[in-house]
Amino acid sequence: MKYVSTRGEAPVLGFCDALLAGLARDGGLYLPQEFPTLSPDEIRAMRGKSYADIAIRVLTPFTGGEIPQADFERMVREAYATFHHAAVCPLVQTGANEFVLELFHGPTLAFKDVAMQLLARLMDYTLAKRGERATIVGATSGDTGGAAIEAFANRDRTDIFILFPHGRVSPVQQRQMTSSTAPNVHALSVEGNFDDCQALVKGMFNDLRFRDALSLSGVNSINWARIMPQVVYYFTAALSLGAPDRPVSFTVPTGNFGDIFAGYVAKRMGLPIDRLIAATNDNDILYRTLQSGAYETRGVVQTTSPSMDIQVSSNFERLLFEAHGRDGAAVRRLMDGLKQSGGFAIADTPLKRIRGEFDAGRSTMAETAETIRSVLETDGYLLDPHSAIGVKVARDIDKARADGVPMVILATAHPAKFPDAVAQASGMAPELPGRFGDLMERKEKFTVLPNDLKIVEDHISRNSRAYCITP
Numbered sequence: 001m002k003y004v005s006t007r008g009e010a011p012v013l014g015f016c017d018a019l020l021a022g023l024a025r026d027g028g029l030y031l032p033q034e035f036p037t038l039s040p041d042e043i044r045a046m047r048g049k050s051y052a053d054i055a056i057r058v059l060t061p062f063t064g065g066e067i068p069q070a071d072f073e074r075m076v077r078e079a080y081a082t083f084h085h086a087a088v089c090p091l092v093q094t095g096a097n098e099f100v101l102e103l104f105h106g107p108t109l110a111f112k113d114v115a116m117q118l119l120a121r122l123m124d125y126t127l128a129k130r131g132e133r134a135t136i137v138g139a140t141s142g143d144t145g146g147a148a149i150e151a152f153a154n155r156d157r158t159d160i161f162i163l164f165p166h167g168r169v170s171p172v173q174q175r176q177m178t179s180s181t182a183p184n185v186h187a188l189s190v191e192g193n194f195d196d197c198q199a200l201v202k203g204m205f206n207d208l209r210f211r212d213a214l215s216l217s218g219v220n221s222i223n224w225a226r227i228m229p230q231v232v233y234y235f236t237a238a239l240s241l242g243a244p245d246r247p248v249s250f251t252v253p254t255g256n257f258g259d260i261f262a263g264y265v266a267k268r269m270g271l272p273i274d275r276l277i278a279a280t281n282d283n284d285i286l287y288r289t290l291q292s293g294a295y296e297t298r299g300v301v302q303t304t305s306p307s308m309d310i311q312v313s314s315n316f317e318r319l320l321f322e323a324h325g326r327d328g329a330a331v332r333r334l335m336d337g338l339k340q341s342g343g344f345a346i347a348d349t350p351l352k353r354i355r356g357e358f359d360a361g362r363s364t365m366a367e368t369a370e371t372i373r374s375v376l377e378t379d380g381y382l383l384d385p386h387s388a389i390g391v392k393v394a395r396d397i398d399k400a401r402a403d404g405v406p407m408v409i410l411a412t413a414h415p416a417k418f419p420d421a422v423a424q425a426s427g428m429a430p431e432l433p434g435r436f437g438d439l440m441e442r443k444e445k446f447t448v449l450p451n452d453l454k455i456v457e458d459h460i461s462r463n464s465r466a467y468c469i470t471p
């Protein structure tokens with residue numbers, strides 16, 4: 001199994017190199033040269049198996065045999081033993097033919113844990129085998145940062161620097177990032193929005209001298225190994241609902257397009273997924289793009305679903321690569337357009353291909369609040385704002401389609417991560433699980449930095465242990 005860049009100009013890599021590379025050296029994102037496939041019989045054979053067993057079956061082909069199987073299986077089992085639900089990602093019925101896939105039973109109460117718990121183990125293992133260290137940089141709108149800090153804290157081979165938008169994450173998300181006492185953890189509060197943080201991270205990767213001097217690695221979904229573990233829960237959910245003998249649709253609260261792209265990968269692997277529906281908040285660039293074919297960035301607005309306050313949706317590039325028949329030059333042209341004019345137009349054929357696989361819908365802040373309220377009242381189920389966006393969009397689309405296909409909505413965060421928005425909408429203030437103890441009283445440690453690549457790079461160089469030992 002080899003990995004190619006969406007821009008076609010970076011070296012083709014094996015799994016472990018792609019894992020440590022994060023962003024490709026040509027600015028693109030890595031993808032498997034071809035997707036492994038599972039036959040209906042192979043999918044059927046996974047019925048009734050544990051989450052970890054299904055993860056091992058689905059993920060093993062992606063490692064290309066580079067990690068001894070026993071070690072890989074141990075890491076998968078350890079990763080999912082950190083979850084606080086026996087099913088890891090349980091499915092809850094919320095309506096006729098409507099199911100919520102709870103992805104928030106991991107250590108930091110967001111779906112990011114599903115990938116991050118495995119990613120950290122894989123990186124640590126690979127670095128130890130190679131006798132290397134790495135500097136990890138990540139941008140977060142709130143959840144990736146907490147999950148990454150939890151997964152990498154106190155790991156000896158990595159220093160981790162997480163950039164979050166100053167004053168734009170929820171208080172719980174902020175504490176999860178700023179209350180770590182681990183010496184290798186660095187929380188950086190950037191004076192900008194999430195897109196600025198993400199642009200800084202990409203800027204560091206594209207500064208090849210800096211990247212090499214610090215042995216830079218990434219934990220955002222630009223890293224293929226972040227997307228890969230997310231493929232598994234599409235399988236577990238669909239299997240519970242009768243796959244491969246019955247198709248299933250998924251609605252995914254979407255920002256950086258990583259989670260829903262994992263669903264696309266599951267489909268390419270042979271899982272019978274009918275529709276993949278991207279649900280956006282008021283930052284609705286993906287909804288508008290699917291409607292019009294024009295990807296046009298606008299200013300980011302702050303919403304009650306801060307983790308989805310994103311305009312530059314990194315993984316859309318992976319979809320563009322697919323939709324353009326894996327033509328790296330075509331992707332480079334579109335990305336140049338994005339850089340130069342803040343947008344691009346998708347030609348008819350690729351747009352038709354995208355529309356053949358994906359639908360999209362949006363939920364305004366008022367609609368999201370109303371969904372939280374009404375789902376609690378009628379179904380007795382408390383949603384977080386991100387998951388509520390999924391429910392609102394899924395119900396709108398289901399009403400129009402009425403096709404009888406089961407609809408799974410991804411519940412991407414626990415409501416207790418966003419207590420103010422949830423309480424305002426529903427009158428019910430969700431409490432953090434007891435294991436978080438005094439999280440909100442713990443001392444915070446973070447550095448405020450301007451939105452300036454040079455200043456951020458200087459700060460990281462001065463504080464990364466990898467910098468000292470890399471020539």
Ligand SMILES: Cc1ncc(COP(=O)(O)O)c(C=O)c1O
Nearest residue numbers: 143254255256257258259307412
């Ligand atoms: C709670 C939550 N929901 C949804 C999303 C959107 O996921 P993606 O960026 O993979 O589209 C995020 C962050 O990315 C998130 O943290």
Ligand SMILES: N[C@@H](CCOP(=O)(O)O)C(=O)O
Nearest residue numbers: 140141142143144220221307
């Ligand atoms: N919503 C994310 C934004 C970063 O997305 P990623 O999936 O690329 O890491 C967050 O919560 O940080």
